[in-house]
Amino acid sequence: MSEFVAVARVEDIPDRSGRAFDVAGRRIAVFNLSGRFYAIDDTCTHEEASLSQGPVxxxxxxxxxxxxxxxxxTGQVRSLPAVHNVATYAVKVEDGVVYVDPTPRVHAGRIHGGA
Ligand code: FES
Structure with missing residues (x-):
């Protein structure tokens, strides 16, 4: 059962950027792609880097x-050195507030080499 948690107002996450939030014990990055909001694990599956701190x-x-x-x-990894996907999370926006459901949607799969 989904339980959405308010994390930010839409204006707190500028277009083409991400911000990380601690939600129910998880570090979740919320990204704004032209007014569409998505949430993925903030921690890279390669080492301990914060994906919300990198460019979009x-x-x-x-x-x-x-x-x-x-x-x-989709959380899919598309280039090395990381090989595992990140989880995604459901997001909704209501009255200018961004909500995240901290239930991870884990996507099996990895890349097997190549760039
Ligand atoms: S920590 Fe992300 S690619 Fe290495």
Whole structure:
């Protein structure tokens, strides 16, 4: 059963950027892609880097430490050195407030090499 938690107002997360929040014991990054909000694990699956601290390129969060790219809407890892996807979380916006459901949606799969 979903339990949405208010994390921010929409203006707190500028377009093409992310911010991390502690929600129910998880570190969750919320990204704004042209007014659409998505939530993924903030911690890179390679090492302990914060994905919300890196740049956003198109629909990709770029890890600030070694440059792996994660597709924000699906959590899929798209480039090495990280090989595992990140979990995604349901997001809703009501009356200018961004809510996250901290129930992780884990996406199996990994990349097997290549860039
Ligand atoms: S810590 Fe993210 S790619 Fe290495």
């Amino acid at each position: 390129m198109g629909e990709m969060a770029v890890c600030p430490r070694h440059g792996s790219r994660f597709h924000i809407p």
